[in-house]
Amino acid sequence: MAAYLGGPEPGDLIEIFRPAYQHWALYLGDGYIINVAPIDEGSTSAFASAASVFSRKARVRMQLLKDVVGNDTYRVNNKYDDIYPPLPVKDIIRRAQRLIGQEVSYDVLGSNCEHFVTSLRYGKAVSGQADTAVTAMAVTTVAAGVVTLLSFLRSRTRERQY
Incomplete structure (x- = not known):
């Protein structure tokens, strides 16, 4: 820079x-x-x-x-x-x-x-600022999706155990 x-x-x-x-x-x-x-x-x-x-x-x-x-x-x-x-x-x-x-x-x-x-x-x-913000939003969105998917899979696994 x-x-x-x-x-x-x-x-x-x-x-x-x-x-x-x-x-x-x-x-x-x-x-x-x-x-x-x-x-x-x-x-x-x-x-x-x-x-x-x-x-x-x-x-x-x-x-x-x-x-x-x-x-x-x-x-x-x-x-x-x-x-x-x-x-x-x-x-x-x-x-x-x-x-x-x-x-x-x-x-x-x-x-x-x-x-x-x-x-x-x-x-x-x-704009480096905009690029950084877009990247941060994408990472946050992907992370939220992974957490949601893992929570869903975990709850399904628990349902099958009972």
Whole structure:
């Protein structure tokens, strides 16, 4: 995973560490980022980005990085650079600027803030957070199915014994 020391450069992915998850933004330059935020929230706080988890729509916003980060921490994390070549910076910024103010679909697993910024940087929407969540749900579902099946088989075995 590539994480960089120093200040962000235009086109960099910014990973913001919220208490229960990471929020993602793309650095535009001059202290500004672009990110998705819930439509019904004007706030730039952690609460606003947490609210987007429960929303099906989001608005693309250009905001000051320091306002979006608030009291949380962040780092530059262009973590997919070894897998997907970044687009030229001028193209990343141009694509991002065209989206400012637009309403977009939002889905934690299929179209979240990390998907949004990786699509701008790489031309491909990817999200490690979403992949981890899907894997965890699949493992939980399989485990629950195995427990249910074993319970069923055990109860049938007991019925036959009597």
